[in-house]
Amino acid sequence: MSSYLRSAVNPKALGPFVVPVGIVSIIVMMVVPMPSFLLDVLLAANITLSLVIVLVSLYVTRPLDFSIFPALLLVATLFRLALNISATRLVLLDGFAGHVIEAFGHIVIGGSLVIGLVMFIILVVIQFLVITKGAERVAEVGARFTLDAMPGKQMAIDADLNAGLIDEGEARRRREDVAAEADFYGSMDGAAKFVKGDAIAAIVITLINLIGGMTVGILQKGMAPMEAVNTYSLLSIGDGLVSQIPALLLSVSTGLIVTRSATSGDMGSSVVAQLGAQKRALQIGGGAAVALCLVPGMPKLPFLLLGAGVLLIAQKLPGPVEKAAEEAAEQAAATAPTGPAPDSPEALLGEMRVDPLELALAPDLVDLVDTAGGDLLDRVRALRRKVALELGIIMPPVRTHDDLDLPLSSYGIRISGVEVARGQAPPGTALAIGDGLEALPGRAGHEPVFGLEGKWIPAELRHQAEMMGATVVDRASVVITHLAEVVRTNASRLLGREDVRALTDVVKRSHPVVVEELTPALLSIGEIQRVLQSLLDESVPIRDLVRIFEALSLAAKAGSTTDGLLEAARGALGPAIANQYISDGRLPVMTLDPQIEQMLLESLRPGEGGIQLGVDTARAEALVTEAHRLYDAAEQRGITAILVCSPILRLPLQRLVRLATPRLPVLSYTEISGVAAQIETVGVVGGVYPAVA
Structure with missing residues (x-):
């Protein structure tokens, strides 16, 4: 029996029925008369519900935590209007509308009609002209700004995802939050109109009660004019006050919700913390x-x-000097030297060591790695995980340090001590990418990965640039996106033999037979490294090492060369290689003219670096130019095309095409044969070829 009662009062079990039953009951209240006792209970429930809503508005940490508020505001307003109708019916029929209204009419306002009218007018003025008007304006502006800022927020999420700071699940959750925030403020813009209309309805209903009550008392019940005035006026004012107080509480809740800014706690804690500072x-x-x-x-x-x-x-409270001393002590404790002496052999060997990957920052960019406000180091750590999941390699730790030789506002990315990329990230700015930015102050710049033109604008103008349609990216996102592209482009240089040994040991724990058959009997770690580096050079992930090792074992037993080992590994990964270029169920490909392909097959010659194309310079240049033109034309239409050819021709053709178009993938017919997509031809290479004689 007790378990049945507990399940019967469980809020989660009652949740699906509370609102539908409540709305039906509200509609019934507007039509069917109710006893005064039930009206007292419902009036008390109305006041309690309004108070609870105010307290919830105070304790939520962000508006989206109370996203049901606009709908709840509509239901509460409808409930209060239904109570007004029920109270009006009882006042006009019986001259009595329960003890709650009587208490407000006699005890709260002392039985004085003048005091009651003054209090009622003051409450209406406060609600209608102050709270409701301000909340309505804030909701309107908040809705407009939130909708205008949506593209910028979406781009920031995409930047964090590309940088590896967040995964797909977190990115999906943030996008849902952005959409929910836009829906919430749009709903609040409309819900504010409910509050405004409710205030107007309260005035009209009170006037109707006054006029109607005195008319009923004098004409139907034969009361003296003064008796009718005293009786119905006090009841009408009491009813107005009973309704106006919950309405005022809901107006306050609306104002609290729409004026909340970004804080880490509830409103009370934030007020105490910020005033105490x-x-x-x-x-x-x-x-x-x-x-x-x-x-x-x-x-x-x-x-x-x-x-x-x-x-x-x-x-x-601690003063500024005490705070500064505490922060300085904490920083000194964190940076206290604990290693060997600067001139010891250990320290000198450490300084002599060449780091595989470095990020050098100009002195004015050190704030990017400052633990007090910069998150660049956290993003670098997240990037290592993202690279491992994408390419299948363990990205070496990034040594981040300042470099006095770098120009101000610049950074450099180095691999094995050699600078391979450099970019700009001026302090206190953000990169705005788009057109029509001439009105904004700043200096010209460009996005380092895709080369998009932009402008480094002051960070405080970020929202203004987003409203102008620009995509705004913070400095840390620019740096980490650039670093990620450099790592992807130079992945083969970052894969050392120790890394290959570690990857082999991981495979050996789950597939020992595969590793024991391959190494050291057939291939050494160095030979496996060369194959994996060649795969990475052609932007092929090496995550599926089991299938790669199995293919290498078969090819090595047949005495294949390094090129043969590479093609064997690609053959095992063929569907996975082609799958990364499929978009919307289609695989866009560029093919070779049959005559051109036959001529290239006949020109194949063995060389020291593998099989080469034995064609003259003019023919090779014409072929490369035509392939580059078709690839650019497809890219301008938003299509990433691949070039397909015969398996034996793929590798030498890849080496030739890479000189002019390094981003153009070259696949063999075998590699695309197993894909579950529609193959769409976007161009044929060879249109200008016969002209070259």
Whole structure:
């Protein structure tokens, strides 16, 4: 029996029924008369519900935590109007509408009609002209700004995803939050109109009660004019106050929700923390309150008690000097040297070591790695995981340091001590990418990966640039995106033999037979490294090492060369290689003219670096130019095309095409034969070829 009762009052079990039953009951209340006792209970429930909504609005940490508020506001407004109708019916029929309304009419306003009218008018003015008007304006502006900022927020999420700071699940959750935020503020813009209409309805209903009550009392019940005025006026004012107080609470809730900014806690905690951080302001305020005691005729005790209390609180708070000392002590403890002496052999060997991957920052960019506000180091750590999942290699740790030789506002990316890329990230700015940015101050710049033109604008103008349609990227995102592209482009240089040994050991734990058959009997670690580096040079992930090792074992037993080993590994990964270029169920390909392909097959010659194309310079240049033109034309239409050819021709053709178009993938017919996609031809290479004689 007890378990049945617990399940019967479980809020989650009642949730699907509460709102539908409540709305049906509200509609019934508007039509069917109800006893005064039930009206008292519902009026008390209305006040309690409004109070609970105000408290929830205070304790939520962000508006989206109370996303049901617009719909709840509509239901609460409808409920209050239904109570108004029920109370009006009882007032006009019986001259009595329950003890709650009677209490507000006699006890709260002292039975005085004038006091009741004044209080009612004051509450209406406060709600209608102050709270409701302000909340309506804030909701309208918030809805517009939120919708305008959506593209920029989406681009920021994509930048974090590309940088590896977040995964697909987190990116999906953030996109849902952005969409939910836009929907919420749009709903709040409309919900504010409910509050405004409710305030107007309260005035109209109270006037109707006054006029209707006196008319019923004088004409139908034969009351004296003064008796009718006293009876129905007090009841009408009491009904208006009972309805107006919950309406005022809901208006306050609306204002609290739409004016909340980004804070890490509830409103009370945020108020105490932020006011407590300003010790000098509290000292001046407390001193001013005490000074008011000196004004002749001013009551001294209240100002003296309050001023002394504020001064006492300010005295207990740490001042700027104490805060600075604490921060300096913490920083000194964190940076205290614990290693060997600077001239010891260990320290010298450490300085002599060449790091595989470095990120050098100009002195004015050190704030990017400052633990107090920069998150670049966290993004670098996240990038290592993203690279491992994408390419199948363990990205070496990035040594981040300042470099006095770099120009101000610049950074450099180095591999094995050699700088391979350099970019700009001026302090206090953000990169705006788009057109029509001439009106914004700043200096010209470009996105380092795709070369998009932009402008480095002051960070405080970020929102203005987003409203102008630009994509705004913060400095850390620019740097980490550039670093990620450099790592992908130079992945083969970052794959050392120790890394290959570690990857082999991982495979051996799950597939020992595969590794034991391959190495060291057939191939050494160095030979496996060359094959894996060749795969990475052609942007082929090496995550599926089991299939790669199995293919290498078969090819090595047949005595294949390094090129043969590479093609064997690609053959095992063929569907996976082609799958990364499929878009919307289609695989866009460029083919060779049959005559051109036959001529290239006949020109194949063995060489020291593998099989080469034995064609003259003019023919090779014409072929490369035509392939580059078709690839650019497809790319301008938003299509990433691949070039397909015969298996034996693939590798030498890849080496030739890479000189002019390094981003053009070259696949064999075998590699695309197993894909579950529609193959779409976007161009045929060879249109200008016969002209070259």
